[in-house]
Amino acid sequence: MKLFTKKLFAGAALSIAAMSSAPSFAGENPTSPIMGIPASSLEEFGGREGVRAWVESLFYYIMLDNRIAPIFREFGNPERQIFLNTQLETMVLGGPNEYQGASMSAAHADLGITMTQFNAVVEAAYNACERNVIKYHTCNQLINALAPFTADIVTR
Amino acid sequence: MKGSKANGSRWIKSAAFAALSLFSTGSWAGMYNDGKVFLTGGVFTVDGAGGGGAVPWATITGYESRDGINGGVGFTYVSLPNYTLNFFGGSVGFYDRFELSYVNTKLTTNLSNVDTVGLITTAVGLADNLGLEAHGSNLGLHTYGAKLRLFGDAVYTSDSFIPQTAVGVLYKKNTNREFVQTLRGADYKDWEAYLAFTKVFFRYSTLVNITARYTNANQIGLTGFGVCEGPAVAGNCNVDDDKEVRLEASVAYLLQKNFAIGAEYQQHGNNVNGQNLDLSGGLGGLSSVVSGLITAVPGLSNSLTQKESDWYDFFFAYAPNKNYSITLAYLWLGNIAVADDQHGFYLSLHATF
Numbered sequence: 473m474k475l476f477t478k479k480l481f482a483g484a485a486l487s488i489a490a491m492s493s494a495p496s497f498a499g500e501n502p503t504s505p506i507m508g509i510p511a512s513s514l515e516e517f518g519g520r521e522g523v524r525a526w527v528e529s530l531f532y533y534i535m536l537d538n539r540i541a542p543i544f545r546e547f548g549n550p551e552r553q554i555f556l557n558t559q560l561e562t563m564v565l566g567g568p569n570e571y572q573g574a575s576m577s578a579a580h581a582d583l584g585i586t587m588t589q590f591n592a593v594v595e596a597a598y599n600a601c602e603r604n605v606i607k608y609h610t611c612n613q614l615i616n617a618l619a620p621f622t623a624d625i626v627t628r
Numbered sequence: 629m630k631g632s633k634a635n636g637s638r639w640i641k642s643a644a645f646a647a648l649s650l651f652s653t654g655s656w657a658g659m660y661n662d663g664k665v666f667l668t669g670g671v672f673t674v675d676g677a678g679g680g681g682a683v684p685w686a687t688i689t690g691y692e693s694r695d696g697i698n699g700g701v702g703f704t705y706v707s708l709p710n711y712t713l714n715f716f717g718g719s720v721g722f723y724d725r726f727e728l729s730y731v732n733t734k735l736t737t738n739l740s741n742v743d744t745v746g747l748i749t750t751a752v753g754l755a756d757n758l759g760l761e762a763h764g765s766n767l768g769l770h771t772y773g774a775k776l777r778l779f780g781d782a783v784y785t786s787d788s789f790i791p792q793t794a795v796g797v798l799y800k801k802n803t804n805r806e807f808v809q810t811l812r813g814a815d816y817k818d819w820e821a822y823l824a825f826t827k828v829f830f831r832y833s834t835l836v837n838i839t840a841r842y843t844n845a846n847q848i849g850l851t852g853f854g855v856c857e858g859p860a861v862a863g864n865c866n867v868d869d870d871k872e873v874r875l876e877a878s879v880a881y882l883l884q885k886n887f888a889i890g891a892e893y894q895q896h897g898n899n900v901n902g903q904n905l906d907l908s909g910g911l912g913g914l915s916s917v918v919s920g921l922i923t924a925v926p927g928l929s930n931s932l933t934q935k936e937s938d939w940y941d942f943f944f945a946y947a948p949n950k951n952y953s954i955t956l957a958y959l960w961l962g963n964i965a966v967a968d969d970q971h972g973f974y975l976s977l978h979a980t981f
Binding site: 503504505506507508509539586587588589591592594595598608609612613615616617619620622628 | 661663664665693694695696724781783784785786787788789829830831832833882883884885
């Protein structure tokens, strides 16, 4: 009985370890900006909770912008978008890769996003930083880390 | 000078016509775009091209993204100890790929030494031949520009060192041909070409631009192009108007998304270094009375030797919104023609649509 319980726990621990080290559901990988980003970036964003709060502000500003709100209203489930974006942004800021969504190119392939729309989201990103009192320089680290996805997202 | 006025009004008429036709066509609404991120089109340069204050960047002017057209008008005022400059012009960016620009520059001198020559030559009716006036001689420049973005993205390719790269050409025509000749410029009109490389390093919230310009301009063409070497008060001279590559650089640090501080450097040539003004007025020599008078004024002849220095500036650029930006700068322009230590202030307004 004791032995069985031990084995059970060991097995469970092993599978959790396996999941966290090589998650089979990861659809996107961290980017590699040429000069890197400071190791303290995630912490300066307020950790995972800070990123979550920032993503909520981001969607608040996105939904206020006529240029892009219709796209998110039609194609995105905002609750799920906020959940996935928190994972993605936490990852690119140097946190663990727990992203459960599709790759950036797969997620945006059929949307026909223009550069104007993409830049509008970037503007919303800076507004969200200001709203959440995240320093401009810190905000730039997130832009730095997300910028390599531009070509995957803008298809028109 | 009369010719320049005619050119100026023709430009205003054609610009007004172009503006009218743009606003009256229904398709304009579809082409209009202001989707670029703050300040990434640069501000209004003295050449009209999108860039910093003096250095054209590889970025395309205006707030358009690759989806449309945008542009603006700019006005710049420069106050130096012996010169005042006004720049007025406009630029249009097409699809974040191509830009066209025009600037009308007026330079007013406040040089006691040149005014004295102007006074003496006015008295004997020769001032027009030298392009001089008794009180504050003027120079003017029409600058027409075009720029094509070749490859690269200054803003979003943060995972590559490849900068945004653009090639540009400028055609410059001075409005006071006689004064340019007096200043020993070999040509009063010429073209220049440049290759610009621009990149934003988000890691350091910094924009870096390097530009190589192929030119023979003296003081960006305000005092002509190349040199006509020879003894003063002569008439004949040896022309050297070969172009050369000169380097320019801008660094801008973004304190917030719409406010940048930075510095610029622009290499200048030494075509006219050590050259005295040519007081022959194209007549094969001033009358002996005039040259006698000029020689008789203590220190005047010696003060008419020219020099040219590299330009430096330190600037603040602020874009409260996408419709206008304000740039303030302090300039270290060194020696300009016959005046030393031309350091002063620069104020530029750029209204974008």
